[in-house]
Amino acid sequence: MRSILLAPLLAIVVGGCGPKYTEVPDDAIVHTDRMGYHHAYWHRQMVAADFVRPGLTPSEIIPEGSVLVDLTHPFDSETLYWPTDERGFHLEQVEHGRTKAGYYYESNRYSAPEHGGTHLDAPRHFAQGAPGVDAVPLSRLMAPAVVIDISAKATKNPDAQLERSDIEAFETRNGGIEAGTIVLVYTGWGVRWPDRKRYFGDDRPGHTDALHFPGITEQAANALVSRKVAAVGIDTASIDHGPSRSFAAHRALATAGVPTFENVAQLEMLPVRGAVVVALPMKIAGGSGAPVRIVAFAPRRQQP
Secondary structure (H helix, E strand, O other): OOOOOOHHHHHHHHOOOOOOOOOOOOOOOEEEOOOOEEEEOOOOOOOHHHHOOOOOOHHHHOOOOEEEEEOOOOOOOOOOEOOOOOOOOEEEEEEEEEOOOOOEEEEEEEEOOOOEOOEEEOHHHOOOOOOOHHHOOHHHOEEEEEEEEOHHHHHHOOOOEEOHHHHHHHHHHHOOOOOOOEEEEEOOHHHHOOOHHHHHOOOOOOOOOOOOOOEEOHHHHHHHHHOOOOEEEEOOOOOOOOOOOOOHHHHHHHHOOOOEEEOOOOHHHOOOEEEEEEEEEOOOOOOOEEEEEEEEEEEOEOOO
């Protein structure tokens, strides 16, 4: 099955400056998955030029029947950062109230480490000379998504990992993972946010020797690289599981130019297939990571 076309979305975001998309999607392909979602892909030829005219309405951009799902944790005093980044997110009020001219004015300044909260890891984070945040192609940040669920084994073992066999089992049930797909790994860890002890397995500031949370094995990361995925995300603090010391999954994905998303929220709201994800980070020139606002256009859940 061909990927969901992103021509309309890409054309709007990048101003129609990219290549013209002329692929015709399969006719009315319907998916019903484990969560009862029901969705038909667009059933007509779409060309990017059709979607850059004035007067567009949201219904012409977003697939019919879709709902928006926010996959981002808010940034505030409770936002979780890696234990060695003890400052975390800091918002300082600069102005708040009436000016001498009589009108209300409010302004703040904020500071935060690159890696914390819902954020993007650029390939540069673990691969010298690889693209930074500002150089990650938009095509890797806006794409059809699949959700691989390992929550059952994560419930039994906080150090559980997505393994190559999990990917193969997913494809047996749901079809192959196509090139250009964003792969999201659902562990169920999001319900623990922002309880630092439950989320990290350890709440000692500065300590990383007793962390426990799920992740992805190096072999699974390489399997996703071989499938030419656009990006990989997870609902835990790191692509590598808590006990990792080598960060092998990070290195495998970064070396291949694959960006990753960590601390992704509400993955339980997405279907196995059928959602389109948009993950746009703060465009920090040369950054190794950045806060990211991730949203998904997901099929509306079918009522029983």
